Amino acid sequence: MNKEKEIAFEAARAAGAIQKKNLGNIEYVDYKSAFNLVTNVDKECERAILDLIKSHFPEDQILAEESGETDGSVNRRWLIDPLDGTTNYSHAYPFFAVSIGLEQEGEMILGVVYNAVADEMFWAIKGEGAFLNGDRLKVSGAGTMAESLLSTGFPPDTRNTGYDNMLEFKTLTSRSHGVRRDGSAALDLCFVAAGRTEGFWEMKLAPWDIGAGSLLVTESGGRVSNLEGGELDINSGHILATNGHIHDEIIACLAELKSRSAG
Numbered sequence: 001m002n003k004e005k006e007i008a009f010e011a012a013r014a015a016g017a018i019q020k021k022n023l024g025n026i027e028y029v030d031y032k033s034a035f036n037l038v039t040n041v042d043k044e045c046e047r048a049i050l051d052l053i054k055s056h057f058p059e060d061q062i063l064a065e066e067s068g069e070t071d072g073s074v075n076r077r078w079l080i081d082p083l084d085g086t087t088n089y090s091h092a093y094p095f096f097a098v099s100i101g102l103e104q105e106g107e108m109i110l111g112v113v114y115n116a117v118a119d120e121m122f123w124a125i126k127g128e129g130a131f132l133n134g135d136r137l138k139v140s141g142a143g144t145m146a147e148s149l150l151s152t153g154f155p156p157d158t159r160n161t162g163y164d165n166m167l168e169f170k171t172l173t174s175r176s177h178g179v180r181r182d183g184s185a186a187l188d189l190c191f192v193a194a195g196r197t198e199g200f201w202e203m204k205l206a207p208w209d210i211g212a213g214s215l216l217v218t219e220s221g222g223r224v225s226n227l228e229g230g231e232l233d234i235n236s237g238h239i240l241a242t243n244g245h246i247h248d249e250i251i252a253c254l255a256e257l258k259s260r261s262a263g
Helices: 002-022 040-056 086-090 166-174 185-193 207-219 247-262
Strands: 029-033 036-039 061-064 068-070 076-084 097-104 107-115 120-125 129-132 149-152 178-181 199-202 223-225 239-242
Touching: 002 040, 002 076, 002 097, 002 107, 002 120, 036 040, 036 086, 040 061, 040 076, 040 097, 061 207, 076 086, 076 185, 076 207, 097 185, 097 207, 107 185, 107 207, 120 185, 120 207, 129 207, 149 166, 149 185, 166 178, 166 247, 185 199, 185 207, 185 239, 199 247, 207 223, 207 239, 223 247, 239 247
Parallel strands: 061 076, 149 178, 149 199
Antiparallel strands: 029 036, 061 068, 076 097, 097 107, 107 120, 120 129, 199 239, 223 239
């Protein structure tokens, strides 16, 4: 796994350098849908990452945000978000990251998330722990939601969907130290792993948004699941990640709100 980690580091740093060079100087912004942005930087970063991974691991499968899925002859899949937080980036708001994960037979085995602005390389290998640069990560010890800082996000189509996370945001804000809406699910997960926040939940995400970060949380001693507490399926789009201590409390809160909405 050392080779895979080093290539992921190299790819993440290459994409991060592109992001820093072009921050505040984007050539164009396009729309994949009415509210989902893509820039020339997203595409340039993805090309840099794919060139490295394909040259070293040509038999692996790849699922990348901008170019889609590439078949491979072995049951390993790279999950690539070249620029998580594109809306932030397009406004020169400095909260965005590169996310690269490696999945084998449906299980995440490597996760790398690079925050280029802060030069923070978050990474984890299955069974070997999670790290920030060279320091081992450990989740927060906070035991209740009332003493916790949380984070979340909203789907791009918030204006057109009834499942918009607004009630959950309002309610969990009132029951915690607060809820941050930072705009990068990959970094939100890293912050749970690093003990900077105690929990993160979101709906309608993609595998490349949460694959790498979910491994960081579990390898730092935290817990990940779907919103009902069942096993996390990164293809489902819904995730709850916490320090473990407040997990069941958040599940109960989300279930209460779901029941209230249904009634």
